[in-house]
Amino acid sequence: MNTETARQCLTDLGYSPEKAARLAELVEANRLAEAKQQLRCLRCDLMEDLHTCQRRVDQLDWLIRETDRANTAK
Helix, strand or coil: CCCCHHHHHHCCCCCCCCHHHHHHHHHHHCCCCHHHHHHHHHHHHHHHHHHHHHHHHHHHHHHHHHHHHHHHHC
């Protein structure tokens, strides 16, 4: 794995430059299991954000349906 590409990718994903550099150091030191664990943690964080956004969208969808139903009941 190209560590500079990985560092840039992590920065693009919202990882702080310091955390991205730390992960790149793990890869360069061939501590791949530790690097993989950190990547999995980042993935879990992103999935939780995704689920939070999905719940918000679901609530908006419900409000839209309720608004439509109230409008047609008139």
